[in-house]
Amino acid sequence: AEAIQEDTADADLFQDEDTDFTEDSALYDAYFAEEEQDVVSVTFPLDLNTATVDELKFIPQVGDVTAQRIIQYRDHLGGYTQLEQLMEIKGIAEKFFERIEPYLYIGDNDNLEE
Numbered sequence: 001a002e003a004i005q006e007d008t009a010d011a012d013l014f015q016d017e018d019t020d021f022t023e024d025s026a027l028y029d030a031y032f033a034e035e036e037q038d039v040v041s042v043t044f045p046l047d048l049n050t051a052t053v054d055e056l057k058f059i060p061q062v063g064d065v066t067a068q069r070i071i072q073y074r075d076h077l078g079g080y081t082q083l084e085q086l087m088e089i090k091g092i093a094e095k096f097f098e099r100i101e102p103y104l105y106i107g108d109n110d111n112l113e114e
Contacts, residue, residue, distance in 0.1 A: 047107035048086075049079045059103045066091055080106055 042058040048070070056067035069089050074080055083104055087097050 044103050045105045046103060048083065048104045049074060049107050051104075059100050061096070062100060082106060 042055050044059075046055055046059070051070075053064070053067040053071055056062050056070055057064060062070075066089075069091065070086065073085070073089050077085065080086075083101055083106060084097070086092050086100070086104075087094060092100075
């Protein structure tokens with residue numbers, strides 16, 4: 001009989017009738033906020049000439065600033081022609097380049113400005 005009482009007591013912890021879990025409650029918003037965020041799917045290697053900032057940030061040790069610099073330099077160049085051009089960007093030295101190189105490739109350049 002005691003085991004049944006304990007189970008009932010535990011059930012009360014999860015079925016609090018005072019908990020407001022309707023769609024317009026703050027609790028509901030907090031619970032489902034993460035699920036409603038956009039999901040970015042990334043497949044490596046990334047095409048350096050089409051990758052977005054969000055995609056580049058999936059590369060280990062590439063943060064927001066580095067990803068933005070990669071995109072800005074791509075725009076400045078009119079597109080990358082070789083991966084080694086990344087080492088011309090502030091903050092990307094040879095060792096760092098060697099770590100991120102396996103995650104990148106240069107795609108078809110036909111759509112780039114010449």
